[in-house]
Amino acid sequence: MSSLHVPKEINLEFGSVQKLGQIASDFGATHLFIVIDAFLTQSPLNYQDQLEQICRKHSLEITCFSDFRGEPTTEHLDEAISKINVCGADCIVAMGGGSSIDLAKAISVFAINRGITLDEIEQKRDLKRLPLIAIPTTAGTGSEATKVMVITDSKSNIKKNPGNPKLIPDVAILDPNLTMSLPKHFTVYTGLDALAHAMEAYVSTRATELSNHYALEAIKMVGEALPRVYDNGKDEEARKKMLLASCYAGIAFSNSSTNLAHATARPLGAHFHIPHGLSVALLLPFVIEFGLEAARERYANIAMALGVERSKNKEELAKDALMIVHRYNERFNIWNDGFKYIKPSEFEESIPTLVQDSLSGNGVLTNQIIPTDADVEKIYKQLLKKVSQYSVN
Numbered sequence: 001m002s003s004l005h006v007p008k009e010i011n012l013e014f015g016s017v018q019k020l021g022q023i024a025s026d027f028g029a030t031h032l033f034i035v036i037d038a039f040l041t042q043s044p045l046n047y048q049d050q051l052e053q054i055c056r057k058h059s060l061e062i063t064c065f066s067d068f069r070g071e072p073t074t075e076h077l078d079e080a081i082s083k084i085n086v087c088g089a090d091c092i093v094a095m096g097g098g099s100s101i102d103l104a105k106a107i108s109v110f111a112i113n114r115g116i117t118l119d120e121i122e123q124k125r126d127l128k129r130l131p132l133i134a135i136p137t138t139a140g141t142g143s144e145a146t147k148v149m150v151i152t153d154s155k156s157n158i159k160k161n162p163g164n165p166k167l168i169p170d171v172a173i174l175d176p177n178l179t180m181s182l183p184k185h186f187t188v189y190t191g192l193d194a195l196a197h198a199m200e201a202y203v204s205t206r207a208t209e210l211s212n213h214y215a216l217e218a219i220k221m222v223g224e225a226l227p228r229v230y231d232n233g234k235d236e237e238a239r240k241k242m243l244l245a246s247c248y249a250g251i252a253f254s255n256s257s258t259n260l261a262h263a264t265a266r267p268l269g270a271h272f273h274i275p276h277g278l279s280v281a282l283l284l285p286f287v288i289e290f291g292l293e294a295a296r297e298r299y300a301n302i303a304m305a306l307g308v309e310r311s312k313n314k315e316e317l318a319k320d321a322l323m324i325v326h327r328y329n330e331r332f333n334i335w336n337d338g339f340k341y342i343k344p345s346e347f348e349e350s351i352p353t354l355v356q357d358s359l360s361g362n363g364v365l366t367n368q369i370i371p372t373d374a375d376v377e378k379i380y381k382q383l384l385k386k387v388s389q390y391s392v393n
């Protein structure tokens with residue numbers, strides 16, 4: 001049976017952030033705890049001021065939490081919980097990329113479940129949380145529509161990603177205006193993350209008819225819009241398409257799964273502080289190569305969604321899907337950017353740990369072929385070889 005978990009409401013339009021006050025009032029909220037990326041509170045963006053104005057019109061009290069940088073950790077979460085315990089807000093709003101939305105998801109749970117641990121969240125069927133409204137400002141994670149939150153445990157330095165359908169935000173507000181300021185490099189990192197979500201969801205052994213629909217639509221939209229937003233960040237139509245693609249890709253993987261590209265990328269984020277989208281983009285081509293034979297027909301369909309001519313045979317089409325992803329990495333400077341974070345000798349020494357961390361979670365169990373330690377080691381070595389070529393250029 002195919003079933004689909006999605007937010008109760010998704011708004012997609014330029015200017016839709018203006019609806020926040022009304023949406024929160026409809027929940028009966030009186031005091032919003034706004035988790036906002038620190039960068040977005042600064043001039044010239046001043047999104048915090050904009051939110052305050054929108055909320056004032058509806059007589060909503062607000063408390064902002066923006067004391068965090070980078071991807072969220074349990075330390076950030078503890079600080080936020082201390083703050084919300086004092087102000088007593090009754091609704092959480094997230095504005096930012098996946099980092100802000102995931103932190104907001106965690107706050108919505110930990111604010112009313114004293115003593116719960118990240119590991120317990122996945123198992124708890126009747127998980128309660130505060131109402132949650134998500135406003136993404138990157139087009140990549142789709143966290144506004146997913147049941148997953150990614151938080152690094154500050155003690156173990158492991159990126160944890162508990163999933164529970166109760167974590168899906170109640171409302172997603174997709175306002176493409178908010179993504180127009182995203183710099184080129186984050187535009188492609190996050191855009192390739194969305195592509196990876198959709199591709200991995202589509203080739204997963206947990207894929208369903210419903211998740212496949214969202215996955216293929218997302219792949220098609222990324223293929224059309226990502227090169228356009230890379231060339232011109234002010235292309236409004238393409239920005240809107242990327243935001244929708246990211247949301248669809250989120251729905252796809254949240255109702256199917258991600259796979260080996262995410263399982264191998266997560267330790268790169270934790271050990272080398274590589275931005276999430278970049279770490280996934282660096283590994284995706286090698287992971288596709290590993291699974292190409294086993295999921296040939298699926299990769300052929302992906303190639304067609306990316307616009308490759310249908311007259312080719314399945315084997316050629318599947319290889320084209322791989323070639324397109326390699327081409328994106330060249331065109332969007334992914335290898336060069338990867339080299340800024342990966343120092344070859346340090347990376348080589350870490351490979352055994354990276355392999356162990358990738359295989360320690362359940363992230364590889366839905367791969368068409370379950371990889372061995374040696375398979376994962378080979379994937380990291382392929383990446384090392386590739387970025388090493390850039391060190392001499």
Ligand SMILES: NC(=O)c1ccc[n+]([C@@H]2O[C@H](COP(=O)([O-])OP(=O)(O)OC[C@H]3O[C@@H](n4cnc5c(N)ncnc54)[C@H](O)[C@@H]3O)[C@@H](O)[C@H]2O)c1
Nearest residue numbers: 039071097098099137138141143146148150178181182276
């Ligand atoms: N919950 C999920 O379903 C899910 C899925 C994939 C990834 N993730 C997690 O999400 C996090 C990454 O999120 P992300 O890729 O969206 O990046 P991010 O939220 O970390 O933001 C990346 C950078 O972009 C900046 N930024 C954000 N919006 C901007 C805008 N409109 N204009 C200018 N700058 C802006 C931020 O300040 C930050 O420096 C990681 O922790 C990753 O593991 C979660």
Ligand SMILES: [Fe+2]
Nearest residue numbers: 141193197280
């Ligand atoms: Fe991702």
